[in-house]
Every structure is written in structure tokens, then in C-alpha cells.
Amino acid sequence: MKVLKASVIFLLGIGMLNAYPGAERRVAGIIKDIDRQPVAGVKVVLLPSLRTARSSEDGSFAIPLPADLPAGEGMLQFSKEGYYRNSVTLEKFLKRRDRVVFMVPTEYLTEEISVSALNREEKKTTVPIAESSVSRLEIKEKLAANLVETVDHTPGVHFIGSGGNKATPSIRGFGRKRVLMLLDGARITSDRRAGTSASFIPPELISRVEVVRSASSVLYGSDAISGIINAQTGDRMESGGTLSLNADSNSRRVGGSFTYGRQLGRFSFSTGGYYGQAGNYRSPRGEVYHSGFQNAAGLLELNYRHGGRELSFSYFGARGTDIGKPGRENRERVYDQYPREENHFLRLNYSDHRLLKNTRWETLVYLNPSRVDLDKRNEPEAKTESSHTESVNLGFKSLIHKSAGKHLALQLGLDFFGRTGLSIDNVTVTDGLKERVVPLDDGRRSDLGLFVTADYDGIPGLDIFGGVRYTFLGMKALSDGEPRKKSDQAPSAFLAVSQKLGRHFSAFFNLGKAFRLPSLSESFYTGITGRRYVIGNERLEPESSFNLDAGIRFYSPHAFLGLYGFSYQVRDMIERYRVDGGIYTYGNVDRGQVNGVEMEFQFFPVQSLEIFGHGIVYQGRSRETDDPLNDVPSPKILLAAKYILNRFWLEANFLYSFPKEDPGPAEVANDAYRRLDFKGGVYLSSRLFFYAKIQNLLNEAYYANPDPDIPLAPGFALSAGCQYNIF
Numbered sequence: 001m002k003v004l005k006a007s008v009i010f011l012l013g014i015g016m017l018n019a020y021p022g023a024e025r026r027v028a029g030i031i032k033d034i035d036r037q038p039v040a041g042v043k044v045v046l047l048p049s050l051r052t053a054r055s056s057e058d059g060s061f062a063i064p065l066p067a068d069l070p071a072g073e074g075m076l077q078f079s080k081e082g083y084y085r086n087s088v089t090l091e092k093f094l095k096r097r098d099r100v101v102f103m104v105p106t107e108y109l110t111e112e113i114s115v116s117a118l119n120r121e122e123k124k125t126t127v128p129i130a131e132s133s134v135s136r137l138e139i140k141e142k143l144a145a146n147l148v149e150t151v152d153h154t155p156g157v158h159f160i161g162s163g164g165n166k167a168t169p170s171i172r173g174f175g176r177k178r179v180l181m182l183l184d185g186a187r188i189t190s191d192r193r194a195g196t197s198a199s200f201i202p203p204e205l206i207s208r209v210e211v212v213r214s215a216s217s218v219l220y221g222s223d224a225i226s227g228i229i230n231a232q233t234g235d236r237m238e239s240g241g242t243l244s245l246n247a248d249s250n251s252r253r254v255g256g257s258f259t260y261g262r263q264l265g266r267f268s269f270s271t272g273g274y275y276g277q278a279g280n281y282r283s284p285r286g287e288v289y290h291s292g293f294q295n296a297a298g299l300l301e302l303n304y305r306h307g308g309r310e311l312s313f314s315y316f317g318a319r320g321t322d323i324g325k326p327g328r329e330n331r332e333r334v335y336d337q338y339p340r341e342e343n344h345f346l347r348l349n350y351s352d353h354r355l356l357k358n359t360r361w362e363t364l365v366y367l368n369p370s371r372v373d374l375d376k377r378n379e380p381e382a383k384t385e386s387s388h389t390e391s392v393n394l395g396f397k398s399l400i401h402k403s404a405g406k407h408l409a410l411q412l413g414l415d416f417f418g419r420t421g422l423s424i425d426n427v428t429v430t431d432g433l434k435e436r437v438v439p440l441d442d443g444r445r446s447d448l449g450l451f452v453t454a455d456y457d458g459i460p461g462l463d464i465f466g467g468v469r470y471t472f473l474g475m476k477a478l479s480d481g482e483p484r485k486k487s488d489q490a491p492s493a494f495l496a497v498s499q500k501l502g503r504h505f506s507a508f509f510n511l512g513k514a515f516r517l518p519s520l521s522e523s524f525y526t527g528i529t530g531r532r533y534v535i536g537n538e539r540l541e542p543e544s545s546f547n548l549d550a551g552i553r554f555y556s557p558h559a560f561l562g563l564y565g566f567s568y569q570v571r572d573m574i575e576r577y578r579v580d581g582g583i584y585t586y587g588n589v590d591r592g593q594v595n596g597v598e599m600e601f602q603f604f605p606v607q608s609l610e611i612f613g614h615g616i617v618y619q620g621r622s623r624e625t626d627d628p629l630n631d632v633p634s635p636k637i638l639l640a641a642k643y644i645l646n647r648f649w650l651e652a653n654f655l656y657s658f659p660k661e662d663p664g665p666a667e668v669a670n671d672a673y674r675r676l677d678f679k680g681g682v683y684l685s686s687r688l689f690f691y692a693k694i695q696n697l698l699n700e701a702y703y704a705n706p707d708p709d710i711p712l713a714p715g716f717a718l719s720a721g722c723q724y725n726i727f
Contacts, residue, residue: 028062029099128496128508129214173632174226186366200318204257217514246721253278283712284701290324308353333379358403368393391422407458439527443477461500479524535585591623630664673702
């Protein structure tokens with residue numbers, strides 16, 4: 001009995017000692033980034049004892065506590081290259097239930113990994129093309145309203161068209177179907193004259209955006225003459241979720257989203273949803289009518305991994321309503337609007353690393369039904385014109401990656417893209433009288449391509465990458481009731497060389513041949529568009545381009561500098577022209593050429609301060625007539641700085657756009673403008689973050705591009721948002 005009593009007293013004593021933080025024999029915890037992913041290799045120092053440890057692959061660490069350390073004293077410091085330093089008092093850390101420390105990445109450009117550029121993972125500094133990416137952290141901090149705003153301030157990327165929530169991106173002065181938009185590798189296609197906007201993809205459901213600024217037809221086929229923009233929704237947390245809210249004072253935009261994911265052995269799933277709406281925004285000169293919108297989206301991803309094999313299925317769906325299309329005339333009762341837009345993406349992806357030795361097989365199959373409605377209203381004249389577009393896009397891509405020895409990697413690919421059931425009808429209602437016509441019906445398109453690439457790095461410091469592709473293209477439709485069809489065959493090729501120049505420099509050079517087949521609507525559709533009316537041209541020839549691209553990069557743990565030059569020639573370039581009454585049509589330019597120089601930099605003078613920016617100078621002309629081309633932006637320069645103090649950060653961005661004095665045939669001259677923005681935030685814990693943004697602090701009135709129908713850009717705006725992490 002005495003022995004039992006003594007044992008109980010001893011155990012109670014041990015329990016009381018363990019309940020007192022200062023009596024713990026060691027301090028242990030887990031280190032994660034702000035997306036709850038474990039961070040390995042973090043150096044942990046316990047002060048004042050200077051005892052150290054490093055986090056393991058699962059982010060865990062443990063440091064023995066010295067016996068002479070007074071209770072409640074001591075400090076833990078956490079550091080790793082590529083992350084901002086963090087520290088916490090020992091007393092506060094031991095009171096935390098989860099014992100989790102979060103690290104904020106510094107977004108070193110030298111650490112960025114590209115997947116889209118070469119159809120495989122590779123560091124940006126060794127990719128032999130011009131490439132940029134927007135990380136999950138940047139997406140959160142930007143508080144963007146749409147995908148175009150998400151890639152804003154990316155070198156070489158600008159928006160064209162009349163703006164609003166339907167703005168479309170351009171790359172290096174090329175847009176309007178020469179930029180291929182992707183969602184998780186699946187092609188996004190629309191029949192808008194201005195090109196694909198992808199505004200239905202909310203930034204809250206995007207984990208990363210990769211932008212390739214070089215011709216990519218060998219890997220992706222038609223429409224990638226100037227590059228690609230690939231929005232990725234995958235790469236989510238293994239377990240946990242988020243709740244997010246954001247708001248904007250100018251447009252009264254409010255939005256909310258959630259994500260949740262779970263790892264269940266070999267299975268994992270993630271899901272998410274978003275809803276947002278906005279009213280008319282205000283420019284410095286007043287309200288911009290019909291610039292509001294509503295948008296809802298949902299996402300579901302299911303994955304199975306086992307023995308080098310992975311099978312995944314995903315669904316992404318979005319529906320927008322009352323999407324305004326503002327114009328320069330800014331008339332309240334004469335306007336365009338998209339009352340409804342729907343997109344549904346179903347993807348099935350399979351990869352196998354064990355099919356053959358040193359071989360990986362990947363297959364992607366996708367289906368994308370879509371619908372877009374457009375209304376053109378003239379209330380004083382009691383007239384409404386409507387356009388209704390439906391189609392189903394589908395495709396597959398199968399890749400075999402083969403390591404042929406130590407220094408040679410091969411890719412063999414077969415892909416198909418198709419459109420079916422494309423129908424565009426027009427309805428006009430005047431004083432109650434209704435008239436319906438179907439300018440384009442039963443539209444179909446098929447692109448079948450076979451390509452092979454090779455990557456050789458057997459020469460020290462030198463990497464050679466090249467490939468060839470051959471594509472069979474065809475399309476047909478009923479145009480005003482008459483059958484029309486086109487077919488073509490297109491070769492494309494690519495050769496790139498990347499050379500390391502010592503420890504900190506690398507250079508690349510590439511040349512390639514790319515192509516674009518005119519779209520179904522460019523060839524066969526005459527009718528109502530968001531820009532008044534358009535006349536199709538079935539005699540349009542396919543575009544083919546010859547692209548030269550070169551660059552040099554300097555990189556170190558604390559600095560990055562990239563200088564790039566390019567020259568793109570496009571034979572039979574499809575250009576748009578303005579006809580009387582605001583009617584547009586298409587024609588081929590014998591040869592269009594765009595030359596340009598780009599610069600980007602990032603510098604960390606001290607660990608808590610980042611200075612970055614970029615600048616571009618482009619020129620676009622017809623080689624035959626020397627007339628300027630459409631969509632080539634004026635010179636621009638961005639200067640920015642970001643400062644982080646523990647859990648707080650502040651960023652300033654200054655953009656200056658020079659005047660556009662040589663507009664294209666469907667443009668007008670545009671004045672210079674400047675824009676000053678501020679962003680900031682606080683990471684209150686590993687669970688709760690707050691963000692804020694001041695846009696156009698100077699409240700300057702300007703037109704963002706030389707489009708003759710573009711409205712004034714938004715004036716002063718204050719945005720704020722928060723995110724709560726659920727473990």
C-alpha cells in the first residue's frame with residue numbers, strides 16, 4: 001500500500017512538472033508555410049543557449065531545453081533561405097496548442113519552378129524561354145477581381161479590349177486568339193472577337209498562374225503564337241481548408257470563398273467554392289455604367305496515388321450573370337451586357353511512372369461545355385439585339401517522357417482539340433417585333449497533332465532543347481444556312497539553347513515556327529458582337545510565324561536580373577479593320593512584325609526588403625506598308641518595393657505608361673498615364689491573415705490602352721480581405 005501511494009505521488013509530481021512550461025525536457029513543434037505545407041531544412045536556434053536543430057521533411061523539429069533555463073525565458077529563431085526570418089518567445093510558443101510556426105516565402109525568382117514551359121518541371125533560371133509565374137502567395141496579396149488582374153504587373157502581359165470584367169490578356173503585343181489560355185492544361189476557347197477572357201475563373205480558386213512569353217506551338221498547337229497563360233487549381237493542401245472574404249470600396253465588390261482538402265491514405269480530395277458580385281465602379285470623372293457583374297464557381301478534385309501511378313478527376317464550373325461591358329461613350333440607357341455565361345470543365349488525368357523503365361506516361365482528357373449570352377440594349381429606341389452562343393470543347397493529350405541515357409530526355413506526344421455543336425443565333429426585338437436568324441450553326445473544328453522533343457545536357461553548362469510538330473486542322477459550319485469548310489496542315493518547330501556562364505549568369509537563345517488557324521467565328525460568322533457588328537471572312541489564310549527570342553539572366557540568393565529581346569514575324573497576319581458605322585471585319589496582312597526589349601529585376605538589399613520591377617519597349621509594324629499594328633502596347637516601366645517586419649508587410653507599386661502615338665488601324669492615340677498602388681497585410685497567426693490594397697492613390701483619370709471603346713480606368717479604390725485557415 002505504501003508503495004502504491006508513493007507511486008501515485010511520484011506520477012502526480014511528474015504531471016505537475018510537465019504542466020509547467022519551464023520544466024519540459026525539450027521544445028518541439030512543426031514548421032509550415034502559410035499554405036500549411038511542411039517546410040524542411042529550417043534552422044531553429046534556441047536563445048540564449050544557442051542550441052540548434054533543423055526541421056525534417058514533415059516540418060517537425062525538437063531542441064532539448066537546458067536545465068538552467070529560467071521558466072518563461074528564452075527565444076526561438078527560425079531561418080531558411082527563401083523565407084523571411086521568424087521568431088517567438090519560448091513562453092508564448094509553449095502555450096500554443098498546435099505548436100505550429102509559419103514561414104512566409106520571400107518569392108525568390110531563382111526558386112520558381114515552371115511546368116508549362118517545357119511540359120515538365122524545371123527551374124526558371126534554366127528554362128530556355130521567357131517565362132514568369134504568379135504564386136499562390138502573390139494571388140492572395142493582389143486581391144484581384146479576375147484572372148487578368150491576377151497577371152497584372154507580369155512582364156510582357158497587358159490587357160486589350162474595352163475592359164470591365166471581360167478584359168482579355170495579350171503577350172508581347174499579340175492578343176486576340178494568339179494567346180492560348182489554359183485551365184490546368186485544358187484549352188479555353190471562346191468566340192469573342194477580342195479573344196478569350198477567362199474571367200469566369202476566380203483568383204480565390206487559383207493556386208498558381210504560369211505565363212510563357214515565347215512561341216509554344218510545338219507543345220500546344222494552334223493559337224500559341226505569342227505564348228500561353230496556364231491557370232492552375234491543383235497543388236492544394238493535404239489536409240485543412242480556408243475561408244476568405246474580400247471587398248472593394250470603389251465598385252462595392254464583395255466576394256467570399258472556401259477551400260477544403262483531405263488526405264485519406266492513397267486517396268485525397270479537395271473542393272472549393274466562390275461567390276462574388278460588384279456594382280458599377282467610379283472613375284475620377286464619375287460613375288462608369290454597366291461595369292458590374294456577379295460570378296459563382298465551384299471546384300472538386302479527386303486523386304488516387306499508388307506505386308508510381310496517379311489517377312485524378314476534377315470538375316470546375318462557373319456561372320456569371322449581369323456582366324456589364326462598359327464603353328467610352330458611357331451611356332446609361334444604351335449599353336451591352338452579358339446576362340449569362342456558363343463554363344463547365346471536366347478533366348481526367350492519368351500518369352504512370354512504372355509502365356517502362358525510365359519512362360513516364362501522362363494522359364489528359366477534358367470536356368468543356370460552354371454558353372454565352374450577349375444583349376445590346378437601346379432603351380430610347382425600344383430596341384434589343386441579342387446573341388446566344390453554345391458549344392462543347394473537348395480534347396486529349398498523351399505524353400511519353402523517356403530518359404535515354406544520363407543526358408538525353410525525349411518526349412513523344414499526341415494531342416487533339418475539337419469543337420462541336422457551335423451555334424450562334426441573333427435575335428432582334430424592335431417595338432415588340434421579334435426577328436431571329438442563325439448566322440452560324442453546327443460549327444465543328446478538329447486539331448490533331450503529333451510532336452516529339454529532345455533535351456540534351458551532356459555538354460557541361462549547355463542545355464539544348466528542340467522539337468518538331470505536325471498538325472492536321474479542319475473546320476466546317478453552316479454560315480447563313482450555306483455549308484462552309486476549311487482544312488489545312490501545319491508544321492512547326494522549335495530549337496533552344498541555354499548556357500550557364502559561370503556561377504551566376506545564364507543565357508538562352510531560341511528560334512521557332514508557330515501557326516494559328518482562323519477561328520470558326522472569324523471565318524464564318526457575320527453578326528452581333530460585343531463591339532457592335534462583325535463581318536466574317538471565309539477567305540482568311542492561316543497565320544504562320546517565325547520567332548527569335550534571346551535573353552541573359554543573373555541570379556544569386558539575393559538578386560535576380562533578366563534582359564530579353566525578341567523579334568516575331570507573322571506571315572498572313574489576321575488583322576481587324578473598322579468599317580463604316582462601327583462595323584469590323586478581318587483581313588490578312590502580308591507580314592506583320594513585332595520587336596521588343598524587356599527587363600525584369602528583383603533585389604534583396606536586406607532580408608526584410610525586396611525591390612523589384614520591370615520595363616518593356618515594343619514596336620509593331622507591317623513589313624509591307626510600315627503601318628503600325630493593333631494591340632502593341634506603349635513603353636511601360638514598373639518600380640516596386642516590399643518591406644516585411646515580422647508579421648507585417650507593405651508594398652508600393654508605381655507604373656508609368658508612355659503615350660501611344662502610333663495606334664493601329666482599329667485604335668486611337670492614347671496619352672501617358674501613371675498609377676500608384678499600395679498593398680499591405682498582417683499575418684496574425686498561422687490561421688488568420690489580413691490584406692489591404694489602395695489602388696490608383698493619385699486618382700488619375702486615364703485610358704489603360706488605345707482601344708477606341710475603352711472606358712476610363714477605376715479611380716481611387718480601397719480593397720481589403722482576410723483569410724482564415726482551418727487545420
